[in-house]
Amino acid sequence: MQQILTYAFLVIYTVTILGIVLVIITDNRNPLKTLPWIIVLVFAPVVGLVFYFFFGQNLSKQRIISRRTRKRITMQLEEALDDGRPDIPDEHLPLARLLAATIHSVPLYGSRITPYTDGKSKMEALLAEIARAKHHIHIQYYIFCDDTTGCRLRDALVAKARQGVEVRILYDDVGCSGVKKSFFEGMRREGIEAFAFLHVKFPLFTSKVNYRNHRKIAVIDGCVGFIGGMNIADRYVRGTEWGSWRDTHFRIEGSGAAGLQASFLSDWSATTKRHIAGAEYYPAAERLTDDILQIVPSGPFGKWRALLQADSYAVSNARKRIWIQTPYYLPSDVLNSALQVAALAGIDVRLMLPARSDSKVVDLASHSYLDDMMKAGVKILFYKPGFLHSKLLIIDDSLTVIGSANMDFRSFEHNFEVNAFVYDREFTARMAGVFEDDASRCHALTPGEWFNRPRPRRWAESLMRVFSPLL
Structure with a gap:
């Protein structure tokens, strides 16, 4: 009898795991998010099942705000x-329309x-x-x-x-x-x-x-x-x-x-x-x-990810510069590729990160993205005096994005965030001055020092990158 119960438990448990894997696959999520969950469920099913219940369910079709x-x-x-x-302004009209379509954001003057x-x-x-x-x-x-x-x-x-x-x-x-x-x-x-x-x-x-x-x-x-x-x-x-x-x-x-x-x-x-x-x-x-600005609240419920889409669009259409401050850099593949393409096209792309953050795990995952960024010509700046928690995106001469969202999966996919998209040359110039002042307190990363970092450190970064969508 005990053996029958054991077999029954194993069958039910296996069917449950396979069922959850099937649900994850049929959700048609970003493969970068799907794969880590499948790996965890297959190789650590007990832990994976618990973590999936708490952190993995896709609730995007629900509406907390009607x-x-x-x-x-x-x-x-x-x-x-x-x-x-x-x-x-004509140069920002498509972006403004995008924000109006995805989150009903009203331009404010x-x-x-x-x-x-x-x-x-x-x-x-x-x-x-x-x-x-x-x-x-x-x-x-x-x-x-x-x-x-x-x-x-x-x-x-x-x-x-x-x-x-x-x-x-x-x-x-x-x-x-x-x-x-x-x-x-x-x-x-x-x-x-x-x-x-x-x-x-x-x-x-x-x-x-x-x-x-x-x-x-x-x-x-x-x-x-x-x-x-x-x-x-x-x-x-x-x-x-x-x-x-x-x-x-x-x-x-x-x-x-x-x-x-x-x-x-x-x-x-x-x-x-x-x-x-x-x-x-x-x-x-x-x-x-x-100035003209749009207040853009974004959240995990509903079809569109307004901030991710707007940032990706703005980055893809930059012509002169893209300056970023963020405490954590765990971007979507679309946004990461857009930044690299911009740098390869000769646009001034600068990414400012804390030299030390409040999370070693997130640090490792963030640093795994820097190899390709540097190869593409992105300038990496490490802020030295303390923890850089600022969130800032400057595009060209007249667009500044400010607010609560980090440039990571959690802010774009899971959190309720709010940013302001400000269309104004004077304000952009002021915030560019703030960025440059912070840059004077940064260490500019060189390819030589970065690509010669210890191999165990690289392995740890690569491992944490696999789980970056879950951090």
Whole structure:
């Protein structure tokens, strides 16, 4: 009897593994993502089965934010823009149309954008805007720690809530998994509405733990917004034990804040099932500059990967330069090839990475892509003073992409992200200056030193690259 049960278990188990492999294949995913899962399931079936349940299921056909909700919020945003649609420069018109088609992104005119390149100045600017809030404060972060920095923000929000200002918070349940429950419960007792996005009710039995809301958005009175790479934690202000934390964040004043508002309210509706509307959330915006921008939220649900498609299109159509800052470089094959082709065509392609990141495994996988990049003529820069966490893409003289998305599989495929595509020569020149200033603190990698690195290191890089779609 025991032998029959053993055989029955083996048959059921084998059929289950083969069934999952068949599901993965018939999903018609990118082969770069399909192959690692098949390898894991075949050679380590027990571990593979557990990891697939948590991290591998394809939920792209589901919709956490309904089309109806998204359309309703987009219509409200468009109604608030009484200055009509801006004229997109001809060189960027196809990209703008692509973003409108994939994510219904509305072109917004006349915003003033202020960059912050360190956590202290960004935090002080955010707290100053919060202190001036009159009607509402909307906060959304992947990480909202209960350390000194987080408590400063909490106290500022509580003070405004006591004054009658509406305060709403969205935080990622995985990103804030180490935060004490009492931290958010204390804010709720003060009248602050705080919710976890994609709340992980049963961590041992959920398939959505892999889908994280990586957005960093703050909107104050619908007039001023913040977007970028900095979360709320001490390390973003004070740095790490082994160096400074170099990051980039942006204050957007004007109509661009309305775009951030629409993104926040979409996530709020999806999380709380409550729709917030009213003219007070989209006040009339003054024209402060001549720039045009599009706020582009992207996520794992739905057919299109808006940020991946837009970045790939922009890179493929560059004519002069492509300058990139990213903490992790784990690109799709399309984007990686586009960068190499651009470099081979004589375009100035520069990739700035941290000399040391917060993940050795991701470092190894990222470095596996650098051989072909260098052979194609891409200039590789390693930032030395500390951890480079900045996300920046500069194309030619008049397009800059800023926001929360890293240039890796997770940001493009699994995370909820938000970037701004800014069409403006003056702003692009300013951010190019920031890039060049950072470059002065970098080590420019040479082919000689790179191709002579130890062979065991190369083997480790190649091994980690196989699993890069899963990192």
